[in-house]
Amino acid sequence: MLSRSYKAIVIGAGPGGLAVMKSLLDVGLSKVCWIDKSFKGGRLNELYREISSNTKVGIYLDAVDSSATCRRIIDSSSKPNAMTELEKIDRDDTCQLSLAGDLIEMLEEGISKNEGVEKIKGEVEKVQLKGSTWFIGLNNHPSPLTTSRLFLCTGSQPIIPSFHLPYNPNLKILDLDRCMVKSTLPALFPKDKKSIVGVIGNSHSGVLVCRNLFEIHQEKQRELKILNFARSKIRYAIYRDDGGIVFDNTGLKGDTAQWSKEHMDNPTEDVQEVIEQIDISSKEEEVYQDRLKECTHLIYAIGYQPNTYPKMVIDGKEVNQDELIFDQGTSEFRVDGIKKVNGLYGMGIAHPEKSQDPEGHVENNVGLAKFFKFAEKNQELWKEE
Template identity: 35%
Template sequence: MLLLRPTPPASMKIARQFLAVGPILKSGHSAANRRGCLRCFSGVGNAALGKKYRAVVVGAGPAGTAVVGNLLEQKQAPILWVDDEFHGGRLDNNTKVKRFVSYAEGVSPFREIFKETPEPNAYSHLKSLEQENTCYIAQAADLCVMLTKGLDQSKGVYKQLGRVSDASLSETSGWTVRLNPSGDKNAGPTEVSSDIMVLCTGAAPSSGPLPVSDIQEIGLDPALKPSLLQTIIPSDSPITVAVIGASHSAILVLRNLYNLGRSTHPQLRIKWFTRHPLRYAEERDGWILRDNTGLKGDVAIWAKENLEEDRLPASDVSRYLEKVPTTRDKEEAVYKEHLPACTHVVQAIGFTRNEIPALKRQGKELEIKYDNTAGGFEDKDGKKVKGLYAAGIAWPERVVDPEGNVEYAVGLAKFMNYLKRVVPNWNAN
């Protein structure tokens, strides 16, 4: 279990790449566009003051959506669903189509939405694709938006645009949850009561300190989106981008930069800093080695053909990319030597949990430990925290493969499988 205080975010290294659809879209939204987006989600409004809910779900990414679906499957309604955007959250960019379909078909409330929605729709489109291939992130995003829209008041789901600032647990009356609504400038803080609260608060790309100051950092999310990346990097002057990391996301960034270098940005060069050889997911007899941390799909193929020690020198990629091996002990010295020659840097070094609401029990600050086998929490003394649960990229299931390797299961289908196992046991006691 992991002990954490409610206020500071805790770091978590996750090699699988999730692409933030919401934040990327937000950067280009006008006020009018945002209002139009809010109108598309039926049921988004102000939480009823004093209303008692069976559950409050904090976060509307893929895990939050799956939590709502599983709670409805278990007849746990009404549900108050709180998010500041309802845009679909951070989506896996390394998944076969069939995994998205498996997620979509995981619970009956989702399947009902597909039956109610005229075709063609996001689900029918995914079903029409080659199931063993990966798909564009926008296609998966359309699916999540479709599900978010369909989980409405007719199914016992009440959406609230805003954030949960804090929550207090009473041993006798459950959770009192304080909301800060957004989208209505006249709406003040609101308190609601709930039997249980589920944190699906997500994570954001980590960024560590570097021993240089005159360097421009490019966020991981825009670096993973070629259309944004090409607008950030000048095309008419010499540019050297440092990429730190060797995860799936790091390799995607390298490929994006290489594609810019050989096309619209001929003066672009790359320095790739990596601590270890590339690691690949490997099919075994009925299971996958490095299922959550290894390179997969077309990214794995590209890496094997262009980045391995015996392939890079002869690859066209070597015209643009220099590999800079490093180790944890020598990293700072290597950075001091090489980073001054770089104009930009992308850090693909994992994810950090987003801040969670301030939590109290009986008026006292609550420190919590996540149980990543059952989805619940204990306090610092090992006592169960009643009615508090979590899931998603910030709160993944701990899994052990047949060879004894420990990983954390991150991916839409994995979230769904985990929740189908644990949600039937979630209660207020």
């Protein structure tokens, strides 16, 4: 029988939700409710397992080792397991995200078995704050759950605008997430004719999509021409001798970086016949007017936006999502940028910590290990609520 009142309620079981849960347990908080629709490790594990990680293996290992809760789970788990598989890889190498996903699922399962944790599979429809108490309404629970600490680890999804419409309203828009998975990509294109695919953006996801498209063309799975529209040169992470990383979050790393340097920075004639890089840093509208009409398909690789929150009512007033301002230092929220919202916190890709790299570039800290560090930074604040 599920309890009704909890010390904390965490919505979301991706990397952000995992970071919150391990930190709450690390500081001794018990009677925590964890809510998710599937408990399958979030989008990272459900959608991106084929993708090469942008994080060195050693960073994953150190992040897990920093948590007493995670160490207990690892030590009590039978071997081989996700951790021992990662330990086989050189600490300075990256890995497939499937290994990180397996680690997330392993830790998620271990945390769920903790005596102080109750897990609910379901979807939160409404959250309501009255004074210092949150009331959480689920689609499959007869009465609301209550807590003084509510964590939104609700994730994000690709931004899909529609600025192509004036130039080519007949374009077939493809889902970025699906295009980053090479095994399912050929099914999106016809077998019997050539497709011309526009890719807008050359960040990690944009370059990865270009790579996948190029490889299925080279493997003769489909006949493709790729037009990559970008405002600036491709950015790479720069590892400094002092251990700092310039463009740590926005720069390409690992296999994707190596492929890009070989095929995008220094393309051979064969590559140029398949991938055309188009500069839109000036006369953007004219370029789109001229070139989008050539395309049969379009992929927006221009970033991610937060998933929609549950309906939120604060002290009797319904609050829109854009009225809530996330504090990237304390993990707290304010409404209208002024008033702190009692007991409301965020974590994960939609609620990252803000940081500066060694050269002063401001970035969002995104990734499992960085969520772990952000949670660790704020766990004492969460405990004191």
